[in-house]
Amino acid sequence: MKIKKILWISFVFVLLSFIAAASGVSQESDELLRQARVVFQPLPSVMPSPKDNPSTPAKVTLGKMLFYERRLSASGGISCQTCHPMSTYAADCIPKSIGHLGKINPRNAPTVLNAGFQFSQHWRGDRPSLEDQADVSLLSPFAYANVSYDEAQNRIKSIPGYWELFQKAFPGEKEPITHDNIARAISAFERTLFSSSRFDQFLASGEKVLTDKEKKGLNVFLDTGCAACHNGALVGGMTFQKFGVVTPYWKATGSQEIDQGRFDVTKREDDRYIFKVPSLRNVAMTAPYFHDGSVNRLDRAVKIIAEVQMGKMLSEENISSIVSFLVSLTGNLPEEALTLPVLPPSQ
């Protein structure tokens, strides 16, 4: 009898502990979701267009063609996809892109996926919009290397098939083949390039789409303070920050050159070593890292950034967890990115 009683009591105790533990886990999970929702937002389903460049199907179709249009460049060898190949998440896997006739670009090419959600383009924020980024590239000696906008426009005008496409994309305009419209069309295409991930499902519905390790990583990410800069819908991409708050970044990254960052744009002392905080969406797919692509591995990038920004030395285990969380930010490439346009012949 006594033994039976003890067994019963033990059973009930074990059962209660199990329930308590389970609800604890659930409470923990709920708390993580609550915190995450304060800090991050799911990716919106539409990328907003500026007033003077509303998106239309005709503009997106044309923009996609121009994105792949090498004949827009002085050498005939450069297009947007040179630095932003879609097969590798619209980034090019090398420290610094190779542009006009082999010229090495000054900084690492950021992906164009989700780029239109950012507050500004490029590492130093010197391209306020997608339109501006595309437009300036037409003349950049590292990119399309046209001597003038006239030259760029004439390249497109020389291809008969483009006339009708520009008329459809910019109806009512007498001479629609302009550098501004080239940039507008390319930007309209780029605004179709967003890729939500499992993390968005988690944020939206708390669905059990993240693994335990990913959730642990999210927790460490929040605890460590990473979200001070990497927050919002893009997990970054919305502010400028000094790279190397605690220690100079180049001592940790081993950068060959010291880039002055936004200082070179504004000449304000406050802007020395200031860079745009990159979005961490698809970061696991877009090595190498930082403005100069000086770091190949994501785990090393995580270690360095905690060190130079916050003076924190993360354990191997925590680094590994954070990397797992960052993998949950990898989205699927949109179909629009994985199909190619057919371009009109040169004559």
Next chain:
Amino acid sequence: MKIKKILWISFVFVLLSFIAAASGVSQESDELLRQARVVFQPLPSVMPSPKDNPSTPAKVTLGKMLFYERRLSASGGISCQTCHPMSTYAADCIPKSIGHLGKINPRNAPTVLNAGFQFSQHWRGDRPSLEDQADVSLLSPFAYANVSYDEAQNRIKSIPGYWELFQKAFPGEKEPITHDNIARAISAFERTLFSSSRFDQFLASGEKVLTDKEKKGLNVFLDTGCAACHNGALVGGMTFQKFGVVTPYWKATGSQEIDQGRFDVTKREDDRYIFKVPSLRNVAMTAPYFHDGSVNRLDRAVKIIAEVQMGKMLSEENISSIVSFLVSLTGNLPEEALTLPVLPPSQ
């Protein structure tokens, strides 16, 4: 009565003339089809593979990835698509491709569409097979610029995602990541790249898919003697010929340099100015023309080739007809060519 009789006779006469004319046209058309069938063949529906490289879906999948894989190159900026972008019919719209760090290739890049049907690759026929072409490119200083095959292989081995893909594509091999297998996989993908055209429908069934002008062009093409070299399923691509039989080619094309052609490969005097006869399939989409891309327009290329090969001065009208016929050789790009693979991340 008399008038009625005259009217009747006139009516019968007109009717008979009409029937005779129509049957004449039809006979003419039949005769053209008969002649065309003697000289050309429709594009086969399967591109034959060599015995040591049978195509499999796993190999094609891997090969397509490697076709876009820039990390296979010394600079990280070159892939097969650098010279063979699919959006412009797998040719690159410039006289000579821009390769490793801006290096200009010695000759115009031929399209890879239908290339596996050819008897040999490249303008001088110095690449006997697709496999050989891909393999040699890995070390070419103008292309991938790897110092050794080991270097090329190690680049792929450093990307974890490729290990399983090579095992699937080359089952049973202990170390499948070899330069030979890289070339085999790329070739297997390239063997999916064929594009038949309206001309094939015409050849196969005599269907009324060619316009009168295109048929006239075909007639002029045959009458002029173009089919002496441009025949078979590829309308060329199966023989070597001297470029400039009657007059030196460079006097007509305005070529900046005199390319000795196959002579530089074999050192045989007979091979001076000898080049592979290019396939004319998709020729309207793949300007500029000739081995050095020295001629931008198809009508000018037609004029020149008739002149320097056969000493014939074609009329504007005949040139225009031939160009129309050549447009009927433009195929649709296969779906396989217009979709992009997703490549594994670097780490």
